[in-house]
Amino acid sequence: MDNDNIIPHDHKIRKVDRNTKYKHASFVVWFTGLSGSGKSTLAGALENKLFDEGYHTYILDGDNVRRGLNKDLGFSATSRTENIRRIGEVCKLFVDAGIIVLSAFVSPIEVDRQKVRNLVGKDNFVEVFVDCPVEVCEQRDVKGLYKKARTGEVKEFTGISSPFEKPVAPDVIIKSDQQSIEESVLKVCEVLKSKI
Structure with a gap:
């Protein structure tokens, strides 16, 4: 693809102007963990709290994005990286x-998560590892995917037939099999205080 003719336009209103107007910083809270670990549930509860407190937020959720923007992608290693x-x-x-964007994605590969951190800027990225044993996620099996993975109906399923690389140095670790949603939200908020 020839990018020589693509010249980004330099707009007058910048991030700092929006942050000043909205009275808060904007950044990414990136939830990573196995399917069924509670990423989306935690992201939703955190958004409710932040929204109620007057912050501008938006959730990007793995399944929702794959139904639209990324519906052309499969689950091969290449497709997951592109996702x-x-x-x-x-x-x-x-x-x-x-906007404070809350992104809930399995995102199983460490280098892919680091690329996002580098892209948005390390000061704009908070990594939340929703750590839950695969056995507990499988017991929950809220989407029935573990059962399908065990029978071979779903191929390359993270935690069963495809690896999950635990974050090297997450900003927050949530043990979702041991902590309540309320406790988890408060723990994330403690880290976000300095960002907001």
Whole structure:
């Protein structure tokens, strides 16, 4: 693809202007963990709290994004990397727009998560590892995917037939099999205080 003729337009209103107007910083809270670990539930509860307190927020959720923007992608290693790359670009746009974006994606590969952190800027990225044993996630099996993975109906399923690389140095670790949603939200909020 020839990018020589693509010249980004330099707009007058910038992130700092939006942050000033909205009276809070904008950044990404990236929830990673196995399917069924509680990423989306935690992201939703955190958004409720932040929204009620007057912050501008938006949730990007794995299944929702795969039904639209990324519906052309499968679950091969290449497709998973592209899925996260696209989400990273969307997150970058939201951060520039002055929004606190809550991104809930399995995102099993450490290097892919690091690429997003580098793309949006390390100061604009909070990684929340929703750590839950695969056995507990499988017991929950809220979407019936573990059962399908065990029978071979779903191929390359993270935690069963595809690896999950635990974050090297997450900003927050939530043990979702041991902590309540309320406790988890408060724990994340403690880290976000300095960001907001």
